[in-house]
Amino acid sequence: VKKVKKIAIVGGTHGNEKTGAWLVRKLMKAPGSVQRKGFETILRISNAKAVEKCVRYIEEDLNRRFNPAELADPGKNSYEALLAKELNEELGPKGAEKPAVDFILDLHTTTSNMGVTAILDSRDELAWQAAAYLQAHDPNVRIFTWKGDTGESDFVHSIAPAGFALEVGPIPQGVLRADIFEKTERAVQHILDFFEKLNAGTLEKSDAELEVYDSVTLLDFPRDEEGEIAGMVHPELQDQDYKLLKKGDPLFITLEGETIPYDQEEPLHAVFVNEAAYYEKGFAMSLSRKVRKPLP
Amino acid sequence: VKKVKKIAIVGGTHGNEKTGAWLVRKLMKAPGSVQRKGFETILRISNAKAVEKCVRYIEEDLNRRFNPAELADPGKNSYEALLAKELNEELGPKGAEKPAVDFILDLHTTTSNMGVTAILDSRDELAWQAAAYLQAHDPNVRIFTWKGDTGESDFVHSIAPAGFALEVGPIPQGVLRADIFEKTERAVQHILDFFEKLNAGTLEKSDAELEVYDSVTLLDFPRDEEGEIAGMVHPELQDQDYKLLKKGDPLFITLEGETIPYDQEEPLHAVFVNEAAYYEKGFAMSLSRKVRKPLP
Numbered sequence: 191v192k193k194v195k196k197i198a199i200v201g202g203t204h205g206n207e208k209t210g211a212w213l214v215r216k217l218m219k220a221p222g223s224v225q226r227k228g229f230e231t232i233l234r235i236s237n238a239k240a241v242e243k244c245v246r247y248i249e250e251d252l253n254r255r256f257n258p259a260e261l262a263d264p265g266k267n268s269y270e271a272l273l274a275k276e277l278n279e280e281l282g283p284k285g286a287e288k289p290a291v292d293f294i295l296d297l298h299t300t301t302s303n304m305g306v307t308a309i310l311d312s313r314d315e316l317a318w319q320a321a322a323y324l325q326a327h328d329p330n331v332r333i334f335t336w337k338g339d340t341g342e343s344d345f346v347h348s349i350a351p352a353g354f355a356l357e358v359g360p361i362p363q364g365v366l367r368a369d370i371f372e373k374t375e376r377a378v379q380h381i382l383d384f385f386e387k388l389n390a391g392t393l394e395k396s397d398a399e400l401e402v403y404d405s406v407t408l409l410d411f412p413r414d415e416e417g418e419i420a421g422m423v424h425p426e427l428q429d430q431d432y433k434l435l436k437k438g439d440p441l442f443i444t445l446e447g448e449t450i451p452y453d454q455e456e457p458l459h460a461v462f463v464n465e466a467a468y469y470e471k472g473f474a475m476s477l478s479r480k481v482r483k484p485l486p
Numbered sequence: 487v488k489k490v491k492k493i494a495i496v497g498g499t500h501g502n503e504k505t506g507a508w509l510v511r512k513l514m515k516a517p518g519s520v521q522r523k524g525f526e527t528i529l530r531i532s533n534a535k536a537v538e539k540c541v542r543y544i545e546e547d548l549n550r551r552f553n554p555a556e557l558a559d560p561g562k563n564s565y566e567a568l569l570a571k572e573l574n575e576e577l578g579p580k581g582a583e584k585p586a587v588d589f590i591l592d593l594h595t596t597t598s599n600m601g602v603t604a605i606l607d608s609r610d611e612l613a614w615q616a617a618a619y620l621q622a623h624d625p626n627v628r629i630f631t632w633k634g635d636t637g638e639s640d641f642v643h644s645i646a647p648a649g650f651a652l653e654v655g656p657i658p659q660g661v662l663r664a665d666i667f668e669k670t671e672r673a674v675q676h677i678l679d680f681f682e683k684l685n686a687g688t689l690e691k692s693d694a695e696l697e698v699y700d701s702v703t704l705l706d707f708p709r710d711e712e713g714e715i716a717g718m719v720h721p722e723l724q725d726q727d728y729k730l731l732k733k734g735d736p737l738f739i740t741l742e743g744e745t746i747p748y749d750q751e752e753p754l755h756a757v758f759v760n761e762a763a764y765y766e767k768g769f770a771m772s773l774s775r776k777v778r779k780p781l782p
Contacts, residue, residue, distance in 0.1 A: 215714070216741040244765065245541075301658040362597040362658030364762035368718045368739050418511070422664045443664050445512040466660035469540065 191319055193389045194292040198232040198281055199224065199378055201297040203253050203346050204467065205240025206363040209374050210297025217378075226382050228389035232291060236277060236346060237270070244364050246467055253296070253355075254344045258284060282349040293320070294353035295381055296346045297374060301466045303360040303429040304332070306373050310402070311336040311345060313486045316352035322396045322485060323384040324377060331377070332432065334461055334478065337405035360429065363466055400485060403432065403459055403478040411474040412442050412450055420444055423464045423474060431463045435477070442474070487615055489685045490588040494528040494577055495520065495674055497593045499549050499642050500763065501536025502659040505670050506593030513674075522678050524685035528587060532573060532642060533566070540660050542763055549592070549651075550640045554580060578645040589616070590649035591677055592642045593670060597762040599656040599725040600628070602669050606698070607632040607641060609782045612648035618692045618781060619680040620673060627673070628728065630757055630774065633701035656725065659762055696781060699728065699755055699774035707770040708738050708746060716740055719760045719770060727759045731773070738770070 199217065201210025214233050217224050224231040235241060237252050248269040255274035260266050261284065282289045293316060298309075308321040310333060325331045334357075347353030356377055361370045387393045412421035424440035427433060435441065435452040442450040458477040462468060465475075495513065497506025510529050513520050520527040531537060533548050544565040551570035556562050557580065578585045589612060594605075604617040606629060621627045630653075643649030652673055657666045683689045708717035720736035723729060731737065731748040738746040754773040758764060761771075 212715070212741060220742075301661055360658075362656075362661075362762050364659060364765060365597055365760055366715065366718045367724060367760070368721045369724070371718060371741070419508070419662065422662045422667060425664045428663060428665070445508060445667070446516075464661055464663070466658050469660060 191315055191388060192292075194229050194316075194385050196230045196232060196291045197293040197295070197385060198234055198291045198350070199295050199297070199381075200234045200236050200346055202235040202237050202241040203296055204246045204251075204298060205237050205242070205248075206244050206246050207297075207299040208241070208244070208364065208366050209299045209358065209361065209370050211235050211241045212366055213297060213371060213374055213378065216375075224378075224382060226386040229385055231382065232281070234277075234281070236296075237273060239269070246363070253346055256284065256346060256348045257344045277346065278349050284349045289350060291350050292316070292352065293385070294347035294350040295320075295378065296353065296355045297378070298355050298357045299361045299363075299370060299374075300357045300359035300462065301362060302357075302431050302461070302463050304334075304357055304431045304461065305359070306331045306377055307334050307357045307461075308332070309334050309336050309355040309357055311354070312348075312352075314352045315486045317354045318400065318485050319388070319393075319396065320352075320381055320384050321354060322400050323387075323393070324380050325400070326394070326396060327380050327383070328376065333400055333402040334476075335402050335404045335483075396485070398484055399482045402481060402483050403461055404481050404483070405461075406458055406477045406479050408473040409441075409475050409477060410472050411469075412444060419469075421450060424449060427460060428464060431461055432459050434459050434480075487612055487684060488588075490525050490612075490681050492526045492528060492587045493589040493591070493681060494530055494587045494646070495591050495593070495677075496530045496532050496642055498531040498533050498537040499592055500542045500547075500594060501533050501538070501544075502540050502542050503593075503595040504537070504540070504660065504662050505595045505654065505657065505666050507531050507537045508662055509593060509667060509670055509674065512671075520674075520678060522682040525588075525681055527678065528577070530573075530577070532592075533569060535565070542659070549642055552580065552642060552644045553640045573642065574645050580645045585646060587646050588612070588648065589681070590643035590646040591616075591674065592649065592651045593674070594651050594653045595657045595659075595666060595670075596653045596655035596758065597658060598653075598727050598757070598759050600630075600653055600727045600757065601626055601655070602673055603628045603630050603653045603757075605630050605632050605651040605653055607650070608644075608648075610648045611782045613650045614696065614781045615684070615689075615692065616648075616677055616680050617650060618696050619683075619689070620676050621696070622690070622692060623676050623679075624672065629696055629698040630772075631698050631700045631779075692781070694780055695778045698777060698779050699757055700777050700779070701757075702754055702773045702775050704769040705737075705771050705773060706768050707765075708740060715765075717744075717746060720745060723756060724760060727757055728755050730755050730776075
């Protein structure tokens, strides 16, 4: 793997996920805490206005605005579209031979009980090596490969040649919790260690394979005739992210109390269970297959 | 206590507290579930637009808009100020000799681990009797007497001669949870039972006193020189609503990891610990005194 010269730690991409923004603020006040030999770390609050207003976004989701066609389109000028172009100039530009940073770690939180999860959305070698290092140094970290409502190239971290989003939960939107803050900070320090060792050539040899939860599909809530949500995540599944669902297991419970079972033949693992931000996108959870994948 | 002719169950006063709105929708579809002998129950989603957008409010907090001076002021015309005037016409008018409803139960949720709490903000006899009945039939229900950022007459339920807000948690904003939904629904049914028995003259004799958490003061988060939040609720207090804080007990932890202890001489109970909606109001928790109060 190639050495890195500059990386970025980004928080506040979703303004109501306070943890990342407050952690970046803390690190900005103590720049020594991110200084490591051999590379520079940029700290950036990506959507400061959304953080100030404590909303996910002002006009549209910033973390879906980095599609190359959209970045190049002068007609795209929502608040977040313009912000995306600005971030792209500053940390990229995307696809350039010599972008400003080599890697972006984008800090998120979730209302789902997902612990610390690295969301990988490409087969980029550096991102996978960094995620493997993170898991090797904290066995509670899980790896989830994203296949969601968007192409893999639309995320903030796609500005850089490599990167990923870190999801930490459970935590309500608009709240800081000491436990979630500490877990996020520890993960950031592991990632900095990784790059320091990578540059120094002292990285421990990692496993050739990684256990990942590989996205299969997204499930919507039960809906009534008007399209409104008519059921909730079943209590036996709520807070049980990464649980293996087998045919017949309770999945939803309607407002009237009727259980709707999981009806697929293949057992799959539920992830992003009851994440608040996904109500507007129309999904109640993601289903994934636990597999071992070779590192790219 | 006087008999009632009409009561209202209100949800969606804060649009991102989905539980109340979805419960009211469910009850609207099955009107038989709120039909009781001797009185009529009106079901109302108070801020449907905020529910649709899943925000606390469109322009300002609806649940602080029922001050008589503000209701009478034609210059007050924010989205929620106009909505308040409309609700006041429909369910009140406030202070009238014959208002449209005798009692309002307003359904809320909180990110704090408060279980089911009746928030009493007046010494109205009917509200206290109803809360006492609720607690007698569900010993987990707590009574909290409000002294907050507002006068007692600014709440939605103040339109009626009697009423209170029900807070149920913990639940993130923007989310439905089956456990919180079920607890809220059970409380609503107890309240309906109360009025049915009251009208029929079959109410069990209740205790002359009630254990209440009586508001003493509000505590803000630690702040840095720019006024930004510089510390979080201490892990030993997070999720421990109603805990008795004694001098020296851990209260906050700064972003740098330093513990800030509770420093008041009088031990007090922490309530509304780390409620998301109160960040913008500048308080981290409410402190209260556990007392026994005679029913009015």
